Amino acid sequence: MFKLIQYGDTCIDIGANVGLYTIRMAQLVGPSGKVYSFEPVSINYRVLLRGLPRDLTRMITAERLVLSDSIGEKEILVHDEDGLFLQGLCCVNSNDRGVKSVTERVPATTLDQYFKDDHHKISFIKCDVEDHEFYVLSGGQNVLERDQPIVLCELWDNDKLYRTFSFLEALNYQGFYLEEEKLSSVDKTTAGWRKKLDYFFVPKNHAVLRT
Template sequence: MNLPLNYLVRSYLRWCPITDGKRLLLNLTRNLITPEDPITVFDTKYGFRLKANLANPEHQYLYFYGTHDERHVVTKLLKMVQPGDICWDIGANIGFYTCFLASRVEESGVVVAFEPAVRTCGYLSENVSLNRFANVTVVNKGLSDRIEQRPLYYAEAGLAEGTASLKYVNSRSVSERVTLDTIDNLIRELPVPDFIKIDVEGYQLEVLRGGEHCLKTHAPLLMAELKDVGETNRDTFAEIEEYVTDLGYQLYEIRKYSLRRCKKLSDAPKRNFFLVKEQSRAFSRILPWLRC
């Protein structure tokens, strides 16, 4: 690996405000600046470190850019999440959002991170320890609408895939049995969240149904990937939309500089959405971003 070139390219990818040409630059230099050992620890743009597997393209993005590829989500959360908040990260993977949220809520806040896959949860726990976040609780469970055990499917063992799913598709041939719980059951023993991030690859409706009492009673702000990559959950779009609106939640599509009210989930070009009740305290957090 060419260390000086690695430093220059990664610095440019992370900090240059001009985005045109960044992907081309990375493609031209990738073989020269990628560490030989795929298991590596690196700094992010937000002051915390991550251990990741660079054989995973999602982890490579984090390594080179220092942030998640959902950067427009991250910029919104920088202002929405506040010191003292209680945040739940459902589908935490190796912990980018967990560590990001932990740094935002500071010592007075709490983050609870849920990751069902054993190896991936190992990365998550290591990253929490690596950054000495005493305000994070890691739970090796998935979330659903019932308490049970189910197979979790993914393409390759050891990659800590962010696309692992409780729903089987042909491209995911490896599986492990994982434990599932519900939001409503867990709030009996865990702090009630102000903010919940949900990234569960096709299991969004089940997670939401398992938190019906929490959503009705406490009305936390939600950020959820409601449209999976490839839209493998297209058959549940209408059900998700009906369910959350019946609970009083409105969907807001995440744009580069704003949030826009989503009229129909299936027509929205984006994957990620904020969900909020307009009469709740959480609504004030999204107001600066609203565009009708």
């Protein structure tokens, strides 16, 4: 994945958790690049801020926001078991896993709204938001059409997987998954294509597909 990020790029980390991807992105883009990091869960966000290396902070803008398809406020369900915080199980307006949770209300915006006056060309988006990816990308259609960034997102095997593929394919994207450190095209005629979980979406005219 990180081979797709270049020095000087502008990247977005959506669902940054405690910032591991954010930090690695900042190291790759260097001082002439930029990383926008979005993490709505309060405890994750605090850990993220505390963990940012001092020499990288000038390249990173971290926001405690939900990115979605509408502007306003969203409920985040932070799952816990007997007081043990489950860091990877946080979702927007859904608790269909049947685990105990506490609720946080967090400001919400869209990619298009957040970046409407930003003149950085977005090169790479990583999106891992516990089955809310379709709504995040839907709220960023203008950014996707304008900048044609590579998109990495986690997609569960449900109807939103199909909706996400259809949405991005209509914007001239092609779906891939990572196999032996190389991008392999998603073939929907093969069994198991929906089980890959992590999918890369690359504009069909992107230089990475010509190398």
